[in-house]
Amino acid sequence: MELQKAAEDVYFVIGRNGVPDAENEGFMSNAGFVVTDDGVVVYDALGTPSLGWKLLSKIRSVTDKPVTRVVVGHYHADHIYGLQVFEGHTDATIWAQNRYAQYFEGQGAQRRLKQRRQALFPWVDEDTRVVRPDETFGERKTFEMGDKRIELVHVGPAHAPDDTMMIVHGPDVVFSGDILFDGRIPFIGDNVDTKNWLEGVERVAAMDPPPSTIIPGHGPAEENASRAIDFMRGYITKLRETMGEAVKKLQPFESAYNQVDWSEYEGLPAYEATHRRNAYNVYLELQGQ
Numbered sequence: 382m383e384l385q386k387a388a389e390d391v392y393f394v395i396g397r398n399g400v401p402d403a404e405n406e407g408f409m410s411n412a413g414f415v416v417t418d419d420g421v422v423v424y425d426a427l428g429t430p431s432l433g434w435k436l437l438s439k440i441r442s443v444t445d446k447p448v449t450r451v452v453v454g455h456y457h458a459d460h461i462y463g464l465q466v467f468e469g470h471t472d473a474t475i476w477a478q479n480r481y482a483q484y485f486e487g488q489g490a491q492r493r494l495k496q497r498r499q500a501l502f503p504w505v506d507e508d509t510r511v512v513r514p515d516e517t518f519g520e521r522k523t524f525e526m527g528d529k530r531i532e533l534v535h536v537g538p539a540h541a542p543d544d545t546m547m548i549v550h551g552p553d554v555v556f557s558g559d560i561l562f563d564g565r566i567p568f569i570g571d572n573v574d575t576k577n578w579l580e581g582v583e584r585v586a587a588m589d590p591p592p593s594t595i596i597p598g599h600g601p602a603e604e605n606a607s608r609a610i611d612f613m614r615g616y617i618t619k620l621r622e623t624m625g626e627a628v629k630k631l632q633p634f635e636s637a638y639n640q641v642d643w644s645e646y647e648g649l650p651a652y653e654a655t656h657r658r659n660a661y662n663v664y665l666e667l668q669g670q
C-alpha cells in the first residue's frame with residue numbers, strides 16, 4: 382500500500398485491479414483521508430481489518446492528529462471491513478448516508494461476510510464484523526473541520542443505495558466512491574439503479590470548476606478522471622441499450638447476452654468474475670421497470 386498525495390493535506394491509496402482474492406489480500410478498492418488542524422477525516426476503510434490497520438498506519442506516517450471522522454462512501458464489503466479498526470482504536474465517529482441501512486435488510490450482508498471469510502481468509506475471519514455508523518446524513522452534508530470545508534453528496538441509489546461522494550473544497554479533490562471505476566469491469570449488484578448511476582457519472586463530469594483530482598472507488602486517480610468517466614458512461618450505456626432491447630423484445634437473457642459483441646471489454650480485469658452477472662442484473666433491473 383503506497384500513500385499518494387492529491388493535494389496539500391489530502392492523501393489516498395489505490396487498490397489493485399480485479400476482484401478480492403488471496404493474492405491481493407482484499408486490497409482492490411481505494412480510500413483516502415484529509416488532514417485538518419482539528420483532526421483527520423477518512424473516506425472509506427477498505428476491505429479487511431488488516432487493510433484498515435495499514436491505512437491507519439499510513440495516516441500516522443503523516444500526522445499525529447486524531448482521526449475524528451470516517452465517512453463511508455457506501456456499504457459494500459470491499460469498503461467497510463476495515464471500519465472495526467477505526468471503531469476500536471480511534472475516537473472517530475463513523476458517518477454514513479441514511480440509506481446504508483438497506484445493506485442490512487435481508488441476508489445479503491451476512492452472506493457476503495461468509496463468502497469473504499472463505500475467499501479472504503485469514504484477512505477476513507471469524508473476528509471480522511460489519512460495523513454500523515454512529516451517525517447518518519441525508520442528501521447533502523457540509524461541515525467544517527479545522528481549516529477545511531468538506532461536502533458529502535448523496536448520488537445514489539446508483540451502484541449502491543447510499544453512494545456518497547466526498548468533496549474537499551479548497552484543493553477541490555473529489556472522492557467519487559464507486560460511481561467511478563477505472564481499469565476494470567465494475568461490480569453491478571442486484572439492487573442497482575443504472576439510470577441514476579449514469580446521472581452520477583455526468584454529475585462528476587459536469588463539476589465546475591473541474592476537480593483538481595478525482596479518486597475513483599476502484600482504479601487509479603486522475604486529474605479530470607475523463608478516462609474513468611468515458612469508460613463508465615460507455616459500459617453502463619451499452620448494458621442498458623443491449624439489455625433494454627432484449628427486454629422490449631421479450632427475448633430471454635441467455636440468447637440476448639450471447640448475441641452482443643462484448644470484445645471491447647473481454648480482456649479487462651474482473652471481466653470473467655463480474656461481466657455476465659452485471660448484464661443479467663441490468664436485464665432484471667430493466668425488466669422490473
Ligand SMILES: [Zn+2]
Nearest residue numbers: 410459559598
Ligand atoms: Zn467497491
